[in-house]
Amino acid sequence: MESRGSCPAHPASYEGVWRFTAPAVDVSVPRARHAVRDLLDRQGVPVQDDILQGLLLIVSELVTNAVRHAALLSPELAVEVAIDAEWVRVSVEDSHPYRPTALETDHARTGGRGLLLVREITAQAGGSCDVEHTAGGGKVVWAALPLKTQL
Incomplete structure (x- = not known):
């Protein structure tokens, strides 16, 4: 069997995509x-605890944003988790x-900083995040984090 690039010939047992x-x-925020x-x-994903905690906070923030800002036009949201040998990617x-867009830090505000928090957690972990349009006119907000802390 041929291996391409740094991809292992056989995926790890925990790899896959779930939606x-x-x-x-x-109520969908804590459920997600x-x-x-x-x-x-x-x-059995070998994710470090600090990465896991950041990832779960990101899920909460992304689902909260969809509930608060998109529910009127989007009564349903989708959460996707994609895992490979080195990364985990969550998207809503x-x-x-x-x-x-990530808002500038305004310490007088008590809300509205969710995406800024997502960007900070992602950057600290050595990951990436973005927003993409869907073919149907909606959007996907995603963050990908390494399974292990980047040194």
Whole structure:
């Protein structure tokens, strides 16, 4: 069997892509976070605890944003978890066309900093994040983190 680049010839047993949908309501935030944690546990993903905690906070922030800002045009959201040998990527998709941006830090505000937090957690872990448009006119907000802390 031929190996391409740095991809192993045989994927690790925990690798794969999982997707689930949820209504765009508040209760979906903790449910999505628990579903992602349970998936990583079930699959035996060797993720470091600091990365796991950051990833779960990112899931909470992305689902919260979809619930708060997209529910009117997108009554359902989708969460996808993609895992390979070195990375885990979480994304939240909704049908709302608005492309959010990370807001500047404003210490007087008590909210509105979710994407800024996602960007900070991602950068500290050595990962990446972005927002992409979908073919159907909605968007996907995603973050990819290494399974191990980058030195």
